Amino acid sequence: MASSAPIPAGPLVQLADLRVSFAGVPALRGIDLTVGRGEAVGLVGESGSGKSVTWLAALGLLPAKASVGGSARLEGRELVGAPASVLDTVRGGRIAMIFQDPASALNPVLKVGRQIAEALALHTDLSGAALRAEAKRLLDLVGIPDAGRRLDAYPHEFSGGQNQRVMIAMALAGRPDLLVADEPTTALDVTIQAQILDLLRSVRREFSMALVLISHDLGVIAETCDRVAVMYAGRIVEEAAADRLFEAARHPYSRGLIGSLPPLSGPRRRLTSIPGIVPDPRHLPTGCAFAPRCALALRSCAEADPALGAVAPGHRVACLRADAAAATLPPAPALPVGLPAGIEVQPA
Numbered sequence: 001m002a003s004s005a006p007i008p009a010g011p012l013v014q015l016a017d018l019r020v021s022f023a024g025v026p027a028l029r030g031i032d033l034t035v036g037r038g039e040a041v042g043l044v045g046e047s048g049s050g051k052s053v054t055w056l057a058a059l060g061l062l063p064a065k066a067s068v069g070g071s072a073r074l075e076g077r078e079l080v081g082a083p084a085s086v087l088d089t090v091r092g093g094r095i096a097m098i099f100q101d102p103a104s105a106l107n108p109v110l111k112v113g114r115q116i117a118e119a120l121a122l123h124t125d126l127s128g129a130a131l132r133a134e135a136k137r138l139l140d141l142v143g144i145p146d147a148g149r150r151l152d153a154y155p156h157e158f159s160g161g162q163n164q165r166v167m168i169a170m171a172l173a174g175r176p177d178l179l180v181a182d183e184p185t186t187a188l189d190v191t192i193q194a195q196i197l198d199l200l201r202s203v204r205r206e207f208s209m210a211l212v213l214i215s216h217d218l219g220v221i222a223e224t225c226d227r228v229a230v231m232y233a234g235r236i237v238e239e240a241a242a243d244r245l246f247e248a249a250r251h252p253y254s255r256g257l258i259g260s261l262p263p264l265s266g267p268r269r270r271l272t273s274i275p276g277i278v279p280d281p282r283h284l285p286t287g288c289a290f291a292p293r294c295a296l297a298l299r300s301c302a303e304a305d306p307a308l309g310a311v312a313p314g315h316r317v318a319c320l321r322a323d324a325a326a327a328t329l330p331p332a333p334a335l336p337v338g339l340p341a342g343i344e345v346q347p348a
């Protein structure tokens, strides 16, 4: 629970060389990322790039067979290898996480009011009528009409979007400093997706909370986030302010993702797709993992994996061909702010 203690200097969360492998197969290959207080950071990348594992590792939520190395600090306190007593206070209380499929995260045989109350009981001193009143307030806050009555409904009596609202209410119960939303809208209809993103933006403001939004949809990220980290095969390959990424992405993979977004205005154009598939983590190529799919790759790209280096303040890229990418690959479309998440435009 957020306290009135002085706010420590430095980032809220700092991941440094965070590494994860499963039975020797790498899933994360050294993630460096910071999240500032109140900041909204997007993590984007194809399926399997390591977006979810990054945050499951930081919160100690991976199965025991996962081998985790490197560091994940919350206000300077190390979470990797921290005892369960520390992680129990962090999870929900300081960092909450919501997932793609709310129906499977909720208990189908418990009324939603009881589930919100249980989350509140874990993180507050409330009990009895005060607990129920706070559960109703949270349900109201996340936009469930007639919240007092709906406390006594079961998850199957709610729509998918409403269940995601319930999950957000439960996540807010501990007044976390950071909400990690892992593909929160992927399972929902397009119109509902936009409403849930609106809700995330408004609760972030209301709770002065940082947000990490995980999505494979760059449009969703652009609408919501201040900063974006692009992940590929267990690494961050580019990181920049959201508007800068759209205007001046320097990694061929990021430019490929942007090129696959429909333009908001101007002439329709053929959408590009990135050829090839994500490499099998058991057989990663030597050098840059994107090189086999990259139109600009040189022989040197297959020799060493480039480090994530600064190309401008706040803009880091891991690519030997970053200059060539900016000069030769198709220009990025306009920043898709306001684009309803997931809306597809037919290629011209």
Ligand SMILES: Nc1ncnc2c1ncn2[C@@H]1O[C@H](COP(=O)(O)OP(=O)(O)OP(=O)(O)O)[C@@H](O)[C@H]1O
Pocket: 022, 027, 045, 046, 047, 048, 049, 050, 051, 052, 053, 054, 063, 216, 281
């Ligand atoms: N419990 C697990 N056991 C073995 N491998 C795992 C486990 N969880 C994740 N992985 C592997 O770790 C890698 C990263 O997975 P992760 O779920 O983080 O990807 P992602 O970018 O979030 O993808 P998606 O968008 O599909 O959720 C993948 O290769 C995945 O197969």
